[in-house]
Amino acid sequence: MSFKAEVKASLGWNWNDGAVDNxxxxxxxxxxxxxxxxxxxAVWHVEDQTLLDATSIIFDLTExxxxxxxxxxxxxFLTVKALLIVNRSTDGGELVVGNAPADWWSEPFGADGDRVIVPPDSPLLLANRQEGWDVDNASRNLQLAAIGGDVTYSMAIVGTTTAPGSGSGSGSGA
Structure with a gap:
């Protein structure tokens, strides 16, 4: 098996207010x-999924x-190294990430119950390329919720599935 991933982010600007800053x-x-x-x-991803307004979905990162x-x-997943969520809706619904009702995966958000709101037509990229964020039975649920309108989203998660020193694997086929 072969695997490799790449994490990229870029922000460019051209500002001219007497002085130029490009x-x-x-x-x-x-x-x-x-x-x-x-x-x-390993990677797991979904594309162009729709959440109706005032509904949520929980992703169990261990399954x-x-x-x-x-x-x-x-x-x-045993660790998550990168998470990209894109709110593809162009108006209306915001995507609330985090704050699952139980066994919430909160490491990248700060504390249990914390959340991030992804506005329409916007991305959320979280990365911890060195150690990653741990996933276990007590910290495994990632919740997405739509507020203020329907939301169409895509999500990709990159991480590890085996403990260091135990060999490499990418999950199991069922």
Missing amino acids: NRLDFAVALPGGNGEGQAE LSRTVFGDTVTVT
Whole structure:
């Protein structure tokens, strides 16, 4: 098996107010395959999913399934190295990330119950490329909720599925 991932973020500007400030801040890092620091070995993603206003969905990071070429693949994350969520709605609904009712995964948000609001037509990128954020049975649920209107979103999660020193794997097929 082979795996590699890349995390990129960029913000550029052209500001002319008498003085000119044209610049860009870029971040890009590769995550080669593996389960150690600065490495990742699995990805899970969904695209163009819709949440109706005032509804939510909980993703159990220890049991994320998707269909690939007719087979169901389940990913069990031990750490999350990067999370990208895009609110693709162009008006109305905001996407609330975090604050699951139980076993919430809160490490990137600060504390249990904390959340981040992703406005329409906006991304949320969280990365911890070295150690990653731990996932376990007591800290595993990532909740997404729509407020103020329906939300169409896409999400990708990159992380590890095996403990360092135990070999590399990417989850199991079911």
